[in-house]
Amino acid sequence: MLLHRQEMIIHQKGFLKSPDLDAAPNWTLPPLNMIKINIDAAISARSNLSVVSGVCRDASGAVLRWGVSILRGILKVEVAEAKAVPFGIQQASEVPSKVLFVESDAANFISRLLHPESAIDPIHVIIDDCLAETASRTVQFQHVRRHCNQVAHASAK
Numbered sequence: 256m257l258l259h260r261q262e263m264i265i266h267q268k269g270f271l272k273s274p275d276l277d278a279a280p281n282w283t284l285p286p287l288n289m290i291k292i293n294i295d296a297a298i299s300a301r302s303n304l305s306v307v308s309g310v311c312r313d314a315s316g317a318v319l320r321w322g323v324s325i326l327r328g329i330l331k332v333e334v335a336e337a338k339a340v341p342f343g344i345q346q347a348s349e350v351p352s353k354v355l356f357v358e359s360d361a362a363n364f365i366s367r368l369l370h371p372e373s374a375i376d377p378i379h380v381i382i383d384d385c386l387a388e389t390a391s392r393t394v395q396f397q398h399v400r401r402h403c404n405q406v407a408h409a410s411a412k
Contacts, residue, residue, distance in 0.1 A: 281402075281403055282399070282402075282403040282405075284312075284314055284315070284316050285312065285313070285314055285356045286314060286356075287314045288314070288352065288354060289314065289352060289354045289355070289356055290311050290312070290313060290319065290347050290350050290352040290354070290355050290356065291311070291312050291313075291355075291356045291357075291358065292309055292310065292311050292312075292343040292344065292346065292347050292355060292356065292357045292358070293309070293310045293312075293343070293358045293359070293399075293403075293407040294307065294308065294309045294310075294336075294339040294340055294342065294343035294357065294358070294359050294407050295307070295308055295336075295339060295359065295360060295361075295407040296308070296332070296335035296336045296338070296339045296361075297335075298329075298330055298331075298332055298335055300330055303327065303328060303330065304325055304326060304327045304328065304329070304330075305325075305326040305329040305330065305334075305335035305338070306323055306324070306325055306326070307323065307324050307326060307335060307338055307339035307342045307343075308321070308322065308323045308324075308339065308342075308343075308407045309321065309322055309339065309342050309343030309344075309345075309346040309347075309407065310343075310346075310407045311343070311346050311347045311350055319347075319350050320346045320347065320349070320350060321346065322342070322346050324342050326338060332361075333361070333363060333364060333378060334377070334378065334381075336359065336361035336364050337361075337364050337378050337381040337382070337385075338381060339359065339361075339407075340357060340359065340364070340368070340381070340385045340396075341381070341384050341385050341388050343357060343407075344357065344385065344388050344389055344394075345388070352392075353391075353392050353393060354392065354393045354394075354395075355389065355392055355393070355394045355395070356394075356395045356397065357394060357395065357396050357397065358397050358398075358399045358403065359396075359397075359398065359399070360398065360399055360400060360401045360403075361398070362398045364378070365396050365397065365398040366398070367379075367382055368382055368385060368386075368396045369396060371383070371386060
């Protein structure tokens with residue numbers, strides 16, 4: 256299980272912070288009373304758009320909510336991956352759980368979420384939005400390998 260693999264530290268505002276960014280080797284069920292959100296993004300330069308997706312699952316692995324959104328004019332991978340995070344969190348907004356576990360295969364963006372003070376640029380605005388959106392919940396952000404994120408990845412395609 257992913258949570259016992261790492262030593263977790265409670266971070267301010269109820270965020271759980273992982274001390275390392277090693278990706279999980281396989282997709283795992285979230286713990287009881289926790290919702291796992293897998294997010295991803297895909298870019299289509301030819302169509303001048305990005306597609307973001309979010310899939311919310313419970314401790315049994317059942318899909319509770321999912322969705323995709325088209326973002327016209329966004330062709331930078333990091334921006335699209337960043338916008339996928341608040342989209343996934345919004346998918347979970349009506350799911351009755353105070354604890355979220357957000358997984359993405361975008362290692363750079365997850366690292367920046369865990370260390371929001373590291374840069375100030377347009378991505379930082381999205382990071383601030385993600386942190387504000389989750390202020391009332393305990394959230395863990397985790398990088399996972401692409402094969403652990405297949406449902407969200409396929410949805411974004």
